[in-house]
Amino acid sequence: MGKAGLRVSIIGAGSAVFSMKIISDFCKVSSLSDSNIVLMDIDKTRVENVLVLAKELSQYFGAKLTFEIADTIKGAVEGSDFVINTAMAGGHGYLDLVRSIGEKHGYYRGIDAQNYNFVSDYLNLTNWNQMTLFLKIARTIEKYAPEAWYLQAANPVLEGTTLVSTQTGIKMVGFCHGHYGVEALAKFLGVSEYEWQVGGVNHGIWLTKFTTKEGKNLYEEIEKVAQNVKYEEFKPSNPFDDQLSPVAWEMYKMYGLFPVGDTVRNSTWKYHRNLETKIKWYGAPWGGADSEIGWKWYVEQLAQVVNVIDMFAKMLRSGVKINELKTGTPIDDYLKEILSEKLSGEQHVPFINSVVTNTPGRFVVNVLNNGKIKNVDNDVAVEICATVCGEKFEFEETHVPERIVNWYLKPRILLAKQALDAFLNKNVKLIADILERDPRTKSSEQVEKLISELYPIVIKKAKEIEEQE
């Protein structure tokens, strides 16, 4: 690589917020601003809208990006240097359906909402849709673009990265942005300059280093606050505002390091037993992003964004300039950010830049462990800090204490492995075996009834995705 005119495909490009961040980053990174971006999405309207915005964005920044729309995965992948996958196969409709069937049978927030797995769009047991898609993309890359990098943005990143990395031979890395939670913690402590490191698994990362530039351990500050923090005073600004919630402090006290980002959502069942419990730990009025109220808020926001993007596309088509778009909603701030000189914070484009131009960059990456975190399985994806330069990764030595390994990472990883075993062998009996140990299960009959209603849908959806072009 290092050549001009990189070909980068985005699968699931209809996710406008994500796509526009990625495309604006391409505009802003001069070495990549002549890339050919391939947009692919099953929703033609949305991807057409994104295309309109993308072209305007490139023009606005004076970039030389070219765009095309692909109709099939093969079409997107063939000839690509990088494939970014952000797709949610089946969309929120599938997610809502499988969750509602779970709740009907006594599994509050769905059967995927187990210990260490409460991030709502992070299906774990019913995710055969996503797993099928991930494998399909990876196998297409293996065949049609064997030198391409596969960048996993879609959830579940832990299972997805593990699956693709163990089942295929392609170059791959999983990305998340959860580590930005460190900023909220630093701001709260009144620290502006600091060194940090995180480590763990996706949506299960811990602040393994946190010091001033001079090397003073900032955990001393955390410890001081932890002694006096008043849980009842916590008032989240939105359902996702949980980095300083009571549960984050409780987790710190239990595990010994601070949980970062989605890790706070991804806590144990005792914090999620019912809405009242969620509100107690994640704050009123939502009880966190994964409660029935918090998730509704989020889905409504998403719908609003889709509408606004639709409106934007219409306006742009009728000749309005991109910097003249306005809605009077928080989307204006988002747009302002996209149009600023600042990078979005998503890691994909800076990563591509580091790989292509041999410019060292520090990233939080998901890759197979292979000894990076001690006492954790080798054949499972961990999330860890690394400096990337060309195709070389230099992983930071990361010490995760035994308390976290034995009480958080291992149970979480075990569930990932069991879920992948069930998926790879299409063995529903294994799903039943997991559910038999679920604190919400009252009887084997409950499990049987649930399985017989839910799994025909899970299997059908996976088959649909398998058969799509």
Next chain:
Amino acid sequence: MGKAGLRVSIIGAGSAVFSMKIISDFCKVSSLSDSNIVLMDIDKTRVENVLVLAKELSQYFGAKLTFEIADTIKGAVEGSDFVINTAMAGGHGYLDLVRSIGEKHGYYRGIDAQNYNFVSDYLNLTNWNQMTLFLKIARTIEKYAPEAWYLQAANPVLEGTTLVSTQTGIKMVGFCHGHYGVEALAKFLGVSEYEWQVGGVNHGIWLTKFTTKEGKNLYEEIEKVAQNVKYEEFKPSNPFDDQLSPVAWEMYKMYGLFPVGDTVRNSTWKYHRNLETKIKWYGAPWGGADSEIGWKWYVEQLAQVVNVIDMFAKMLRSGVKINELKTGTPIDDYLKEILSEKLSGEQHVPFINSVVTNTPGRFVVNVLNNGKIKNVDNDVAVEICATVCGEKFEFEETHVPERIVNWYLKPRILLAKQALDAFLNKNVKLIADILERDPRTKSSEQVEKLISELYPIVIKKAKEIEEQE
């Protein structure tokens, strides 16, 4: 070693059935029949009775064993070459008490009766009594007999061997007899000559090899039977007769290898949810050894044995010869076996013989894994086949399939590690955290109430044992 006049102490020697087996083995193994056996038990009457029987036994076999009774652990350990620990600190009274408090708070069969932990006398969360005793013995050995071998016979063997091996530097091995379950399976298949191997963790071992002498895989025979086995025809002869129970066959189908010995008791919660479920899987009328009915049967048997031993001791003291003792109960058969030329089947004395006389012997031993079973933590005791000669162990290459590793061994080992973490740090909050994930837990209040009633007792018992001489 290799010297004459070995000194071997038995802690918990009041367990007459076990002690008489061990002592009769010493009588029968000529190289060891001049050993000095030190008996120690907190129950003076029972240990005095055992002493009477032991002396008679030595005389009966023409052995030159000498005996002494020790009042303290230090007294037993000092100068010993081998220390066998079979003690149950607090006895069945403690076990019954902690279980009844568990049941009172909604934990059927007690809080120790979790997934992979249904062997009744194998307390896992409330075993601070045993753990304290094990550590106390081990530290006494470290100080007063640093060259001695510690042979762990008392439950829990997995946790006990792990604890002592990781916390002290003494030579140790854990023993169980569960692998004799292979004989029942072979008999059922009509196979008299066969090769076998087991591997896993204590009370969680699997038949990793099973062939004829000519190398034919006997799993082919198992598979044939598995297709046609009629669960409703299973009629156990006693509560412990479960090697061919429906649950054993189900476990074989789920995990891919046959579970051996207590592993069958140590199955998942779905086989133990209530008495009806237990009866379905372990057979009528008892529902296995760990149901309220099966365990009652066992405890009554034990009480009967204590009475008979008491009676025997009286008779021997009044001049009756050991081979003239009779009760008209199954104990007569046991006595007959003790007085026969055949070894008891317990591994301790043959092991001591192999170590002391450099005679190779094959054993099923519990030792720290350190790579012996792949994909299992190194710092945890596994149960595995080894040839012992002198102090050298040659471990057999043992392949445990991933299905068993990820669905049985790892969850079981995780619980052991968590339980040991709670014990070593005397951290009751960790116990609460385990219980929050228990399928029987309905609310955090339930956990709190249970903990506040149960743990003062657990802590007090551990302290008592700590303070005993």
